[in-house]
Amino acid sequence: MRVVLDTNVLLAAFGTRGICEALLDACLAAHELYLSQAILDEVKEHLSGKFKMPSQQINQIVSFLKSACISVTPTAVATDACRDPDDLLVLGTAIAAHADCLVTGDKDLLVLGTHQGIAIVSPRSFWQRLK
Numbered sequence: 001m002r003v004v005l006d007t008n009v010l011l012a013a014f015g016t017r018g019i020c021e022a023l024l025d026a027c028l029a030a031h032e033l034y035l036s037q038a039i040l041d042e043v044k045e046h047l048s049g050k051f052k053m054p055s056q057q058i059n060q061i062v063s064f065l066k067s068a069c070i071s072v073t074p075t076a077v078a079t080d081a082c083r084d085p086d087d088l089l090v091l092g093t094a095i096a097a098h099a100d101c102l103v104t105g106d107k108d109l110l111v112l113g114t115h116q117g118i119a120i121v122s123p124r125s126f127w128q129r130l131k
Contacts, residue, residue: 001031001032001100001101002031002032002034002097002098002099002100002101003027003031003032003033003034003099003100003101003102003103003126004033004034004035004039004090004093004094004097004099004101004102004103005020005023005024005027005033005035005103005104006039006090006102006103006104006105006106006109007039007042007043007046007090008104008105008106009023009024009103009104009105009123010024010035010039010043010065011043011046011047011050011051012105012123014043014047014061015047015050015051015053019123019124019127020123022127023103023123023126023127023130026130028068032070033068033069033070034069034070034071034072034093034094034096034097034099035065035069035070035071035072035093036071036072036073036074036089036092036093036096037071037073038074038089038090038093039089039090039093040062040065040066043061043062043065044058044062047061070097072093072096072097073096074088074089074090074091074092074093074095074096075092075095075096076092077091077092077095081115082108082109082112082115083108083111084106084108084109087106087108087109090102090104090106090109091109091115094115094118095115095116095118099118100118100119101118101119101120101121101126101129102115102118102119102120102121103121103122103123103126104120104121104122104123105122105123110122
C-alpha cells in the first residue's frame with residue numbers, strides 16, 4: 001500500500017511513544033511510504049521549535065526519513081480543496097505519490113474523508129486497518 005504520513009503523525013512518531021511510532025514502523029516494514037520536501041521541512045521546524053530537539057538528532061531523523069521514504073514533488077491542488085491552505089501541500093504530496101491512504105490527525109483534512117480517491121484517515125483508524 002502507498003502511504004503518506006502527515007507531519008503531525010511523523011512528529012508524534014519521533015517525539016512521543018505510541019501508536020504513531022508503531023504506524024511508522026509498520027509502514028516502513030510492509031508498505032511504500034512517501035513524503036515531500038514540504039513535509040520534511042515542517043518536521044524539521046517543529047522538532048526544533050515545539051519539541052526542542054538538538055539539531056544533530058533532527059538531522060539524523062531527516063536523513064533517516066530521506067533514506068527510508070520515497071520523495072515526491074507535491075502536485076498542485078485547487079485552493080478550495082480543503083479549508084486550511086497549509087494542508088494543500090500534504091494533499092499534493094498524497095496525489096503525487098498516488099497514495100492509497102493519507103494518515104493524519106489534522107481535522108481539516110480528516111473532515112474530507114477522501115480526496116481524489118485517496119482515503120484520509122486518523123492514525124487510530126489506520127492502525128485498525130492494519131490489524
